[in-house]
Amino acid sequence: MAESTKKLKKPDVKIVLLGDMNVGKTSLLHRYTEKKFKDTVSTVGGAFFLKQWGPYNISIWDTAGREQFHGLGSMYCRGAAAVILTYDMTSWQSYIELEERFLSLTDTANADCIFAIVGNKADLTESHAQSSNPEEVEGSKPVRTSLSSSASLQRKQVNREDAMALYGRILLYKGLDEKACLPAESMCFETSAKTGYNVDMLFETMFDLVVPSILKRRNEVENSTVDLEAPSTGKRTQAGCCA
Ligand SMILES: Nc1nc2c(ncn2[C@@H]2O[C@H](COP(=O)(O)OP(=O)(O)OP(=O)(O)O)[C@@H](O)[C@H]2O)c(=O)[nH]1
Numbered sequence: 412m413a414e415s416t417k418k419l420k421k422p423d424v425k426i427v428l429l430g431d432m433n434v435g436k437t438s439l440l441h442r443y444t445e446k447k448f449k450d451t452v453s454t455v456g457g458a459f460f461l462k463q464w465g466p467y468n469i470s471i472w473d474t475a476g477r478e479q480f481h482g483l484g485s486m487y488c489r490g491a492a493a494v495i496l497t498y499d500m501t502s503w504q505s506y507i508e509l510e511e512r513f514l515s516l517t518d519t520a521n522a523d524c525i526f527a528i529v530g531n532k533a534d535l536t537e538s539h540a541q542s543s544n545p546e547e548v549e550g551s552k553p554v555r556t557s558l559s560s561s562a563s564l565q566r567k568q569v570n571r572e573d574a575m576a577l578y579g580r581i582l583l584y585k586g587l588d589e590k591a592c593l594p595a596e597s598m599c600f601e602t603s604a605k606t607g608y609n610v611d612m613l614f615e616t617m618f619d620l621v622v623p624s625i626l627k628r629r630n631e632v633e634n635s636t637v638d639l640e641a642p643s644t645g646k647r648t649q650a651g652c653c654a
């Protein structure tokens with residue numbers, strides 16, 4: 412387990428992974444926290460990992476995509492500073508589901524919640540195999556040998572432009588001004604939990620982006636703290652209230 416998950420600390424902020432079953436949410440988190448691609452079982456309910464990012468503790472919630480757990484989704488999103496909407500690049504349906512089934516779950520997230528849209532399983536697509544440069548996968552480690560063999564490659568069903576269009580519709584749904592928000596180009600990722608392609612970049616971009624949210628909330632708490640030592644200006648009534 413990653414060093415950050417050893418001690419249980421109070422999270423400063425929450426990031427939630429949402430998306431249909433089988434898109435690879437758990438695998439992405441394993442890849443990031445354990446630097447491995449390992450067998451998964453379909454998630455039941457949800458689970459969280461705590462990541463220390465500089466002086467901050469960030470919880471990353473892995474949720475179940477199975478329909479039977481759908482009701483729990485909005486609970487997991489409550490107070491989230493960021494949501495990672497994940498689809499499988501080889502499944503158009505998993506992309507459709509994000510808007511039809513998962514977007515409304517984010518109504519309980521913070522008003523300034525940041526959205527990322529992630530197309531996973533890039534290793535399975537023909538276009539990735541053709542364009543992939545071993546140097547760009549997982550930093551400097553060449554992992555082309557672990558990319559899928561051409562026999563198992565599939566047609567990419569969802570393009571990055573589709574993800575960017577969805578990002579625009581999410582901002583509309585949230586009533587946000589596109590110009591005041593993070594641009595779609597920087598918030599739509601294509602990843603592979605299998606090879607590690609873009610996985611560190613995804614999570615670490617999100618960590619950096621939620622730091623202002625932590626600082627904002629800390630500031631709000633400090634400003635709303637009542638100084639019990641300060642002299643009261645109101646007159647005290649017998650009932651102990653200020654008149
Ligand atoms: N080729 C490939 N397979 C992947 C990748 N990510 C996940 N998988 C496989 O996809 C299947 C589902 O992965 P999970 O990570 O369990 O999916 P999930 O989104 O967590 O699913 P639920 O927990 O049911 O919501 C597993 O067989 C994984 O091995 C990837 O990047 N490439």
Ligand SMILES: [Mg+2]
Nearest residue numbers: 436437453454
């Ligand atoms: Mg899972």
